[in-house]
Amino acid sequence: MTPRERVEAALSFEGVDFVPVLPPFQGFWAVGVYETKISEIFKDPMRGAEAQLNILNKVPFDGLEVLWDWLAPVEACGCKVHFPDRGNPVTIDRIVKVPEDIDRLSMPDLSKHSRTKNNFEVAHHLKKTLGAERYVYVTLTLPFTLAGELRGVEALMLDILKRPEDVHKLLSFATEVLREYAKFSAEIGVDAIFWCDPTASADLISPRHFKNFVAPYTKAILKKTRDLGLKAFLHICGNTSDRLNVILDLSPDLMSLDTKVDLVVAKDILNKKVPIMGNVSTTDILMKKPIDIIAASKECIRRAGKIGFLLGAGCDIPIDSPIENVKSLCDSTKEI
Amino acid sequence: MDKEEIFKNLAKCVVDGDEEGAKKWAEETIKNNIDAYEAIMKGLAEGMKVVSELYEKGEYYVPEVLLSASAMNVAVEILKPHIKVDKTAKPITVVLGVVEGDIHDIGKNLVKIMLDSAGFRVIDLGKDVPLQEFVKAVKEHGAEVIGMSALMTTTMPGMKRVVDLLVSEGYRDKVKIMIGGAPTTMEYARSIGADSWGKDASEAVGIVRSLTAK
Numbered sequence A: 001m002t003p004r005e006r007v008e009a010a011l012s013f014e015g016v017d018f019v020p021v022l023p024p025f026q027g028f029w030a031v032g033v034y035e036t037k038i039s040e041i042f043k044d045p046m047r048g049a050e051a052q053l054n055i056l057n058k059v060p061f062d063g064l065e066v067l068w069d070w071l072a073p074v075e076a077c078g079c080k081v082h083f084p085d086r087g088n089p090v091t092i093d094r095i096v097k098v099p100e101d102i103d104r105l106s107m108p109d110l111s112k113h114s115r116t117k118n119n120f121e122v123a124h125h126l127k128k129t130l131g132a133e134r135y136v137y138v139t140l141t142l143p144f145t146l147a148g149e150l151r152g153v154e155a156l157m158l159d160i161l162k163r164p165e166d167v168h169k170l171l172s173f174a175t176e177v178l179r180e181y182a183k184f185s186a187e188i189g190v191d192a193i194f195w196c197d198p199t200a201s202a203d204l205i206s207p208r209h210f211k212n213f214v215a216p217y218t219k220a221i222l223k224k225t226r227d228l229g230l231k232a233f234l235h236i237c238g239n240t241s242d243r244l245n246v247i248l249d250l251s252p253d254l255m256s257l258d259t260k261v262d263l264v265v266a267k268d269i270l271n272k273k274v275p276i277m278g279n280v281s282t283t284d285i286l287m288k289k290p291i292d293i294i295a296a297s298k299e300c301i302r303r304a305g306k307i308g309f310l311l312g313a314g315c316d317i318p319i320d321s322p323i324e325n326v327k328s329l330c331d332s333t334k335e336i
Numbered sequence B: 001m002d003k004e005e006i007f008k009n010l011a012k013c014v015v016d017g018d019e020e021g022a023k024k025w026a027e028e029t030i031k032n033n034i035d036a037y038e039a040i041m042k043g044l045a046e047g048m049k050v051v052s053e054l055y056e057k058g059e060y061y062v063p064e065v066l067l068s069a070s071a072m073n074v075a076v077e078i079l080k081p082h083i084k085v086d087k088t089a090k091p092i093t094v095v096l097g098v099v100e101g102d103i104h105d106i107g108k109n110l111v112k113i114m115l116d117s118a119g120f121r122v123i124d125l126g127k128d129v130p131l132q133e134f135v136k137a138v139k140e141h142g143a144e145v146i147g148m149s150a151l152m153t154t155t156m157p158g159m160k161r162v163v164d165l166l167v168s169e170g171y172r173d174k175v176k177i178m179i180g181g182a183p184t185t186m187e188y189a190r191s192i193g194a195d196s197w198g199k200d201a202s203e204a205v206g207i208v209r210s211l212t213a214k
């Protein structure tokens, strides 16, 4: 099987020669391997693309993210962003300082936002180069995380309890913005959008709030993604075990699980409806040895089984992770 | 009004995240000539202790903890000017910060809330902190403890760089280091040379106490 066939088979619960491997999020890590400063790729975007192509020579992922700068929408909406040398860009100035600012928000013109344009150019280039052989996807944040960046995460958390109606208004706006990003993704013809929601992490909000403030907007986004002809993948950080029933209802085309989720439990709840992926510890990938990563990977496959399962890290591959450790994810599947 | 009754009400307002109630009972404290410091420690801090337990048990999440902290702060603002300052006592100082690259500083902020309410002096460097700032702050404020937290895996290597920097500056043995946050583990804390690890913010107070116990 080609890497692409392998991923497609896993997504439709068909048999595979080897369990496919998605990082799931390797972009910044790969840049870190080949560049000294992540901030450089925002000045010279094609260097970011080169890093991804180079990394594939060493780590043969079956699929990968071709757009990893998932906080670009935050800047497009008008927030000020800082680009550290190593690590994700950080929002430093919010546009929704008081709840009344929500009514003053206006849809950004993405075609005029240079960072967004560059990102999609890089994604298009990578898609053209890799897409025939490998599965390629764009990583974007879901409305809850975008809303958190526009408002400030803590302010958003307090608003949930103090003024829920304003939160819904802000989430509706964020949903509109992200629909536009979904359209751009469809235009360059990637296979899927990997929607992720770190701020809706199970470590941060309760199942009840997840159901009220995250699920409805996620559902709208997943539907839009499919209407555009793309697969809609989902990643929620933290131990989502207590809300997998809500995720079953959302029915993404793939659910990426964080390390704390027991794959047996996840498989049991999402069985035969939602393919799952995960969930080797990112801490282990950063700190341990290849032999440990291979053992952890095999354990994941043993728990999840070979059907409807993709192997990967539980979240972002940490910057500074040794290449040998990441490569071990791919090596492990060949031994089973 | 009986002071125990007032303390109980202050604690309850913190647990419930009731800002108006907290304001009312803080004013009652002053009106009844009750010691403001005692009201903070036996009322508000007791309430935060319960909040911390509920958070640890998974009954409270971040929004609920933040609302409780907000209610506590309303009362603290009213009580603070009435505290009789003891100039001889020097509280234990903790420097907190998030190293560059994590979009979340919420774990660190929860730790700050817990430490504040337990009476520690907290120097908050904020997020996206240049590494050198940690060392500078420790020297400047004579801090006994440094705390760092990560919610995302991208920040973790930065924690190690802070520890390394303290070593190379010859300052490592003058300060205790604790780390915490979702992707971290005790094993990770040990491997980077930190002194202690907390599963979440609810453990921060206990850790600082044990690290600084003479």
Ligand SMILES: [Zn+2]
Binding pocket: A198, A235, A236, A237, A238, A258, A314, A315, A316
């Ligand atoms: Zn995650």
